[in-house]
Amino acid sequence: MQQAAPQYPQPSPGPPPRHRVLVVDDDATVTEIVAGYLDRAGFTVDRAADGHEALQRAGAAAPDLVVLDLMLPGLDGLEVCRRLRERGPVPVVMLTARGDEEDRILGLEVGADDYVTKPFSPRELVLRVASVLRRAGAAAPAGPRLRGGGVTLDPAARTASDARGPLALTLREFDLLAHFLRHPGRAFSREELMSAVWGWDFGDLSTVTVHVRRLRHKVETDPARPRLITTVWGVGYRFDGGGRA
Numbered sequence: 001m002q003q004a005a006p007q008y009p010q011p012s013p014g015p016p017p018r019h020r021v022l023v024v025d026d027d028a029t030v031t032e033i034v035a036g037y038l039d040r041a042g043f044t045v046d047r048a049a050d051g052h053e054a055l056q057r058a059g060a061a062a063p064d065l066v067v068l069d070l071m072l073p074g075l076d077g078l079e080v081c082r083r084l085r086e087r088g089p090v091p092v093v094m095l096t097a098r099g100d101e102e103d104r105i106l107g108l109e110v111g112a113d114d115y116v117t118k119p120f121s122p123r124e125l126v127l128r129v130a131s132v133l134r135r136a137g138a139a140a141p142a143g144p145r146l147r148g149g150g151v152t153l154d155p156a157a158r159t160a161s162d163a164r165g166p167l168a169l170t171l172r173e174f175d176l177l178a179h180f181l182r183h184p185g186r187a188f189s190r191e192e193l194m195s196a197v198w199g200w201d202f203g204d205l206s207t208v209t210v211h212v213r214r215l216r217h218k219v220e221t222d223p224a225r226p227r228l229i230t231t232v233w234g235v236g237y238r239f240d241g242g243g244r245a
Contacts, residue, residue: 018044019133022063024054024080025095026073030118034067037122038129051075055083062090065133067125069095070107081110091132091171095120108210111170114198115207131199136171146181149228149241151219153181162219172197173215180229180239189236212237 021043025031028049035045046061048054051072058066066084070077081092094107094115107115113132116125146153151167153160155178160167169177175197179188190208194200198207216223232238 018042019064020044020046020061021065021067021129022046022048022054022057023067024048024051024072024077025067025069026050026071027069030069030095033122034125037126038067041126041130043129051077051080054080058084058087058090065091065093065129065136067093067095067129068112071097078106078110081107081112085111085170089171091136093125093128093132105206105210108207109214113170113172132171135175135199146178148181148184148239149219151177151181151228153178167218169215169218172211173218176211176215177219180237184239184241187232187235187238193236 019042021038023031023034023038023045024047025034026049031047031049035047038045046057046063048057052075054066054068054072055075057063066081068077068080072080077094081094084090084092092112092114094112095118096107096115097118113136114128116128146155151160151162153174158174160169160174160177176193179193179197188196190205193208194205212229213223216226216229219228220226228239228241230238230240
């Protein structure tokens with residue numbers, strides 16, 4: 001009789017890998033505080049004091065998210081964000097000075113997923129970082145491809161295209177377009193969109209406005225005269241056209 005092969009215990013899976021966050025700020029005190037809070041929250045933290053070092057660090061070890069100060073010596077945060085986006089999708093949370101609304105909007109325009117104004121609560125920053133990473137890594141909801149207005153979106157593959165070819169969408173733009181395609185013809189307020197797409201019950205509503213404008217530039221034939229994502233005065237925005245496949 002053949003002897004059964006010995007059974008060896010299977011190694012137990014280790015703890016999930018820690019998300020790597022790159023913190024970029026020329027203020028050493030801010031960097032130390034932010035890095036400390038992120039480390040205690042379970043993140044692996046890299047640090048950079050200027051834009052050029054940030055790009056070098058990101059090239060050496062790809063971060064899962066970047067906390068990026070706008071006001072950096074040499075290469076400012078906006079240019080760093082643009083160059084990071086050229087390399088591939090990476091969530092970015094920007095740090096801006098309070099009252100610099102134009103800079104915050106510019107940050108969103110170049111693809112930042114969120115921003116926090118200085119002075120800020122480190123705990124709030126950690127929550128924002130966790131929220132952005134959670135949505136970036138969330139499993140795609142089951143369901144068919146979404147189509148409308150000549151746009152095709154695959155939630156599982158996280159790809160979108162129209163007659164011109166693939167659409168280069170940021171994390172938030174993709175989620176915003178998916179939400180519109182799931183609810184064609186329904187008007188949403190900016191508060192409703194912020195809750196449904198960003199998962200926030202509070203925040204600067206200009207974040208929604210900027211993302212709608214960016215999305216229009218990518219899906220509309222004439223963004224100045226939008227036909228797909230229309231403004232409903234006194235309410236918010238509506239996607240006119242199509243629905244599920």
